[in-house]
Amino acid sequence: MTAIPMGTSIVKKQIVAVSGLALVGFILAHLAGNFNIFLGPEWLNGYAKHLEELGPVLWLMRIGLLAAAIVHITFTVLVTIENRRSRGVAYAVAGSRGGTTFAKKTMILSGLMVLSFLFLHLSDFTFADKHGSASIVAGANGGESLGLYGIVWNAFLNPLRVVVYIFAVCCLGLHLSHAIQSCTQSLGLSDEPVLQRVTFASRVIGALAALSYASIPVYVIVRHFTVGIGV
Amino acid sequence: MSATIDLTLKVWRQQDRSDAGHFETIEAKDISVDASFLEMLDLVNERLTLDGREPIAFDHDCREGICGMCGAMVNGQAHGPESKTTLCQLHMRHFSDGDTVVIEPWRSRAFPVLKDLVVDRSAFDRIIAAGGYVSVRTGQAPEAHSIPVPKNKADLAFDAAQCIGCGACVAACPNASAMLFVAAKVSHLSLLPQGQAERRRRARAMVAQMDREGFGNCSNHYECEAACPKGISVAHIARLNREHLFASVMEKVTG
Numbered sequence: 001m002t003a004i005p006m007g008t009s010i011v012k013k014q015i016v017a018v019s020g021l022a023l024v025g026f027i028l029a030h031l032a033g034n035f036n037i038f039l040g041p042e043w044l045n046g047y048a049k050h051l052e053e054l055g056p057v058l059w060l061m062r063i064g065l066l067a068a069a070i071v072h073i074t075f076t077v078l079v080t081i082e083n084r085r086s087r088g089v090a091y092a093v094a095g096s097r098g099g100t101t102f103a104k105k106t107m108i109l110s111g112l113m114v115l116s117f118l119f120l121h122l123s124d125f126t127f128a129d130k131h132g133s134a135s136i137v138a139g140a141n142g143g144e145s146l147g148l149y150g151i152v153w154n155a156f157l158n159p160l161r162v163v164v165y166i167f168a169v170c171c172l173g174l175h176l177s178h179a180i181q182s183c184t185q186s187l188g189l190s191d192e193p194v195l196q197r198v199t200f201a202s203r204v205i206g207a208l209a210a211l212s213y214a215s216i217p218v219y220v221i222v223r224h225f226t227v228g229i230g231v
Numbered sequence: 232m233s234a235t236i237d238l239t240l241k242v243w244r245q246q247d248r249s250d251a252g253h254f255e256t257i258e259a260k261d262i263s264v265d266a267s268f269l270e271m272l273d274l275v276n277e278r279l280t281l282d283g284r285e286p287i288a289f290d291h292d293c294r295e296g297i298c299g300m301c302g303a304m305v306n307g308q309a310h311g312p313e314s315k316t317t318l319c320q321l322h323m324r325h326f327s328d329g330d331t332v333v334i335e336p337w338r339s340r341a342f343p344v345l346k347d348l349v350v351d352r353s354a355f356d357r358i359i360a361a362g363g364y365v366s367v368r369t370g371q372a373p374e375a376h377s378i379p380v381p382k383n384k385a386d387l388a389f390d391a392a393q394c395i396g397c398g399a400c401v402a403a404c405p406n407a408s409a410m411l412f413v414a415a416k417v418s419h420l421s422l423l424p425q426g427q428a429e430r431r432r433r434a435r436a437m438v439a440q441m442d443r444e445g446f447g448n449c450s451n452h453y454e455c456e457a458a459c460p461k462g463i464s465v466a467h468i469a470r471l472n473r474e475h476l477f478a479s480v481m482e483k484v485t486g
Contacts (some may be wrong), residue, residue, distance in 0.1 A: 006242040009408075009448040010475045029318050079448045085408035086447030092241075092254065093333045095307025097314065097457035100405060104452050182451040185465070188473025192466040 173210025299395030406447030
């Protein structure tokens with residue numbers, strides 16, 4: 001009656017789970033790649049160059065990720081609309097017995113925040129001109145381009161960018177803190193003891209992902225005010 | 232003589248399905264702390280009747296927490312503030328003198344309000360009719376020990392079988408989803424040897440009926456488990472997800 005004909009409610013959540021897992025895989029791989037920044041410009045630029053040299057394979061991965069993201073977002077939005085309808089009349093007093101959490105209640109919001117940030121992030125870094133003016137750091141490398149490293153360095157010396165970036169990775173961490181255990185549950189992989197452990201692991205991974213991503217702008221700022229860029 | 236308390240009730244009053252409904256404030260004075268919540272409502276209703284007013288309609292039957300008939304949202308909590316307690320087993324000693332108690336019916340599009348706190352839960356009956364049973368030839372009861380059941384499975388099945396179908400899971404779920412109810416029924420039967428023959432058909436048919444009734448989708452908030460008067464674990468929902476996935480894949484493979 002109110003259901004949008006996209007498979008049963010369980011199939012829908014399992015589609016959300018599988019597409020979400022693909023995105024979690026990307027988030028972790030992307031983080032591992034980003035850690036090259038701590039090793040210096042050669043490492044980060046080398047990593048970026050290596051990725052670009054993958055050519056069609058890189059594009060295949062990007063298309064795969066895009067497809068996973070589109071599926072994930074379409075289904076979560078549909079499911080959220082259905083869920084809003086299914087209550088009917090709202091409660092005058094809304095209570096909780098501690099089953100739900102802030103992260104769970106804000107999944108759609110944190111997800112949409114990460115999505116909006118993604119457009120900014122892609123234009124700032126992924127599709128930025130790696131040798132353009134944004135890649136030149138004042139007083140470093142004899143005024144020559146520092147590639148992606150230079151772009152990242154310049155971006156994170158802008159306080160507004162840093163605030164937006166850290167806010168976005170916090171949303172991401174919050175999203176992950178529920179997402180991973182939710183996937184396990186939706187795919188039916190958990191029993192009671194497993195669920196407890198996975199819930200804990202999910203929160204740890206969420207917190208670590210947010211902290212790790214946030215460490216990048218913090219590193220740039222700290223280095224800028226201490227030893228400097230060093231090239 | 233036991234202690235008494237005075238309460239202010241804000242009760243949902245609704246004449247019938249088509250009425251928009253409203254909250255009515257009713258003073259409930261001199262309520263014994265030894266009374267159950269339903270006995271408190273009985274007393275209030277007696278007084279309302281004597282005053283020539285319409286008593287509050289609410290569902291109830293066994294009043295010992297095993298039939299699943301009673302239930303209402305009390306200050307935003309399904310079956311009231313005590314955990315693993317049905318409304319009939321909730322006692323007034325858990326309230327304080329002067330408290331305001333807001334009483335609302337279960338809210339779900341699949342549970343239309345019939346009158347005041349009484350909702351139509353026949354959606355649950357239709358889900359059961361879709362597959363929540365085992366088909367057996369009637370006749371002499373077979374010897375119980377002729378079908379061996381492993382101890383761990385019997386325990387899990389029994390946990391699931393405790394579901395009394397009260398609807399608190401739907402009422403407490405932020406999405407008004409009936410997943411814990413359906414999971415308890417599917418889990419109960421799929422764990423036992425008697426449930427194997429119809430196992431795949433059951434998971435698909437009950438979930439399809441649940442969707443048709445207009446319940447929300449589960450998004451793993453786990454408010455249901457916290458609200459369930461029988462403490463049924465969301466691990467049964469994981470089992471239902473697994474059962475449904477397997478049944479759907481097998482349906483595609485074997486047709």
